[in-house]
Amino acid sequence: TRTTLTTLTMLPLLLLLLPAAHGIAQVGPPPALAKKQLEWVTTATTFVLDQPRCVFRDYGNAVIWLVVAQDKDAFNNSAGPGTPETAFQSFPESVSAYMTLNATLGSYPCPKPAGEITVLRVGSETSCTKDVSRPTCNGPLPGPGPYWVKFLALEGSVPVAETVWSEPIMLRTAKSPNSLPAAGSGHSAGMIAITAILSILLAILLAALVATLVFCGSESCGSSTFSKPESVTVRRYNTHHVYDQPAARL
Amino acid sequence: MAKSDDCVHILQGLLVFGNVVIGMCGIALTAECIYVVSNPHGAYPLLRATENSDIHAAAWIGIFVGLALFALSILGIIAVIKASRTLLLVYIILMIITFAFEMASCITAATHQDSLTPNVFLKQMLERYQKSDPNNNSDNEVTKTWDELMRQNHCCGVNGPSDWQEYTSAFRVTHSDADYPWPRACCVLDAKGLPVNLDGCKLGVSGYYNSNGCYDAMSGPVNAHAWGVAWFGFAILCWTFCVLLGTMFYWSGIEY
Numbered sequence: 001t002r003t004t005l006t007t008l009t010m011l012p013l014l015l016l017l018l019p020a021a022h023g024i025a026q027v028g029p030p031p032a033l034a035k036k037q038l039e040w041v042t043t044a045t046t047f048v049l050d051q052p053r054c055v056f057r058d059y060g061n062a063v064i065w066l067v068v069a070q071d072k073d074a075f076n077n078s079a080g081p082g083t084p085e086t087a088f089q090s091f092p093e094s095v096s097a098y099m100t101l102n103a104t105l106g107s108y109p110c111p112k113p114a115g116e117i118t119v120l121r122v123g124s125e126t127s128c129t130k131d132v133s134r135p136t137c138n139g140p141l142p143g144p145g146p147y148w149v150k151f152l153a154l155e156g157s158v159p160v161a162e163t164v165w166s167e168p169i170m171l172r173t174a175k176s177p178n179s180l181p182a183a184g185s186g187h188s189a190g191m192i193a194i195t196a197i198l199s200i201l202l203a204i205l206l207a208a209l210v211a212t213l214v215f216c217g218s219e220s221c222g223s224s225t226f227s228k229p230e231s232v233t234v235r236r237y238n239t240h241h242v243y244d245q246p247a248a249r250l
Numbered sequence: 251m252a253k254s255d256d257c258v259h260i261l262q263g264l265l266v267f268g269n270v271v272i273g274m275c276g277i278a279l280t281a282e283c284i285y286v287v288s289n290p291h292g293a294y295p296l297l298r299a300t301e302n303s304d305i306h307a308a309a310w311i312g313i314f315v316g317l318a319l320f321a322l323s324i325l326g327i328i329a330v331i332k333a334s335r336t337l338l339l340v341y342i343i344l345m346i347i348t349f350a351f352e353m354a355s356c357i358t359a360a361t362h363q364d365s366l367t368p369n370v371f372l373k374q375m376l377e378r379y380q381k382s383d384p385n386n387n388s389d390n391e392v393t394k395t396w397d398e399l400m401r402q403n404h405c406c407g408v409n410g411p412s413d414w415q416e417y418t419s420a421f422r423v424t425h426s427d428a429d430y431p432w433p434r435a436c437c438v439l440d441a442k443g444l445p446v447n448l449d450g451c452k453l454g455v456s457g458y459y460n461s462n463g464c465y466d467a468m469s470g471p472v473n474a475h476a477w478g479v480a481w482f483g484f485a486i487l488c489w490t491f492c493v494l495l496g497t498m499f500y501w502s503g504i505e506y
Contacts, residue, residue, distance in 0.1 A: 039461075040454030043415055044427040048453065117455060124452070126428050140428040174418045177376040180369045191360035194484055198353045201491045205346055208498050216502040 024077060024159050028055030031066075031149045031166040034119045044172050045140035046123030052151045052163065053118060054110035059161050062153035063104055068122065068141075069097030069165075072148040077159045087135030088128075092142060099152070100138045122149070144171045261500055262330055268493035269326040275486045276319030282478055283312035291471035295395040297366075299388050300374055304362035305472075308479050311355040318348045319486070326493075330500065338501045345494055349487060356483040363476035368465045372408040372417075380433070381420035397435045401443075405464035406436035411454070413463070436460050 033041040034048045041048045049066075056064055067086075069075050074096045079085050081099040091098045101120055112118050128137035141147065146168035153161040286309040297305070322345055329337035378392040400406055407413035414421065414432040421433060429452075437451035437459050445451050450458030 038453055038455065040411075040415075040431070043431045046428050046431075117453075119453070121449075121453065123428050126426055140426065172415055174416060174422070177373050177417050177419065180373045180417075187361075188364050190480075191357070191364050194360050194480060195357050198356060198484065198487060201487065202346075202349060202353060205349065205491060205494055208495060209342060209346065212498045212502050 025161045026164060027161050028052060028163050030164045031151055033169065037117050037119055042169070042171050044174060046121055047169055047171060049120045049122060049149065051108050051118040051120055053108050053112045055151065055163065056105055056153050056161055057110055059153045060105050062155045062160055063102050065099045065152045065154060066101040066120065066122070067097055067099050067150050067152050069148050071096040072165045077152065077162065080157050082135050084135070087132065088137040088139050089130065089132050089135065100136050102136065141171060144173050146170050261496065265330045265493065265496055265500060266327050268489070268496065269323040269330070272490055272493060273320045273323030275489070276316040276323060279319065279482060279486060280313050280316030282482060283309040283316065286475045286479060287313070291475070293395065293399065293468040293472060295391045296371060296374065299378070299392050300370055304358050305476055305479065308355045308359040308362065311351055312479055312483060315348055315352045315355060322348060326497065333504050335501065335504055338497060342494060342497055342501065345490065349490060352483050352487055356480045356487070359476045359480035363473055363480065366469065366472055368408050371465065371468065372413060375408060376413070376417050376419040379419065379421050380424060382424050399464050399468065400435040400460065401439065403464055403467040404460050405462050405467055406432055406460040407463055408465045409463040410461060411436055411459065
């Protein structure tokens with residue numbers, strides 16, 4: 001019975017496994033920008049992903065590749081890395097996706113140690129952008145995107161596991177500095193206050209000067225408070241002269 | 251009669267005191283403006299490159315105005331004590347002319363300070379930093395000044411490293427975005443002037459690059475100079491205004 005039971009239970013299991021043997025296992029979370037680890041996850045030609053830690057645990061023999069695509073539906077998992085169909089240098093004119101950043105599971109130990117920044121910078125290799133002998137170059141992205149990425153695990157040349165495609169990744173576009181507003185067009189309150197107050201003071205001074213000259217220029221000013229002490233000051237001058245004259249005579 | 255005598259004496263005393271204060275402030279203004287002229291702050295080459303060095307014009311005027319105020323205050327003291335109409339009239343007219351010059355200096359300094367917004371420096375930096383034209387001296391000065399500013403103050407750009415990402419620049423033309431998301435001077439440098447961790451700097455990991463902008467470090471000295479010249483001059487002028495009104499009143503009361 002046991003055997004019958006096992007044969008009976010084995011049969012549906014075998015039926016289930018058969019299609020899986022022809023397909024690829026879908027693992028782990030989709031690749032994502034490393035927003036939790038870093039502040040600058042995209043620039044104009046690069047972006048930064050979280051490393052696929054603890055995602056391909058069961059595939060110790062596989063080499064894990066990163067697929068970067070502009071058209072995710074056009075990518076065929078059977079395309080091999082390092083071939084002209086997946087060469088970085090032909091992206092995006094002739095091919096719609098390229099494969100790069102290969103690593104073995106040893107590069108992504110699980111679990112991730114706390115406090116370490118574990119990221120993959122896509123687009124950091126600038127030396128091989130035009131070098132066709134390096135089709136797996138991790139070169140700078142040619143435009144703002146959008147790009148989709150996924151990780152693909154290959155054993156030999158057979159794909160065994162993959163993640164789902166990521167969310168579309170848009171890179172930054174830079175504005176021209178001509179879009180900056182023209183230089184210094186505002187006037188602060190302080191500057192307006194200084195200008196206004198000083199202009200008023202100068203105007204008052206000039207008016208007072210003109211008034212003083214006009215009214216008191218030729219004749220003495222009659223009605224000022226000095227008019228009474230004027231006679232006193234005249235007397236003082238007189239006494240001064242009175243003293244001086246006898247001295248001069250002598 | 252004695253009371254009117256006293257009034258005259260009080261007025262004379264006040265005017266003499268006012269002139270003494272003007273004389274001392276004149277000396278102080280001259281000293282301050284000499285300091286501003288001879289002590290350019292680190293960002294001065296950038297100001298010169300923006301063709302906006304009004305603060306220097308204002309400071310030079312301030313030097314001569316200060317000396318004139320000192321000389322005129324001595325003349326004023328003599329004129330008040332002697333109660334001489336002609337001397338006082340000369341004093342008043344010359345003081346009004348000096349007032350006008352100092353007014354020009356104050357307004358220039360205040361306007362200059364207003365015109366130095368962050369965008370002025372940002373535009374200049376984006377257009378001229380590392381512009382690869384070896385013949386243009388002023389561009390090289392801009393580059394050298396910015397490099398020194400960023401290294402000494404541990405800052406990057408005007409508002410931060412985002413300046414280099416948000417805008418295209420002359421720097422971006424010669425330096426690829428993947429290798430140089432921002433200039434090397436924005437990285438934390440060791441004693442030899444090399445980045446401590448180049449990958450960390452390119453990724454923007456805090457501790458390996460300078461994440462704050464240089465505008466605060468630049469605008470501090472610039473504003474201090476401008477405010478020193480503008481507002482101190484304004485204070486002197488207010489005091490001078492009062493003394494001049496008093497002098498005119500005194501003059502109108504003197505007999506021939």
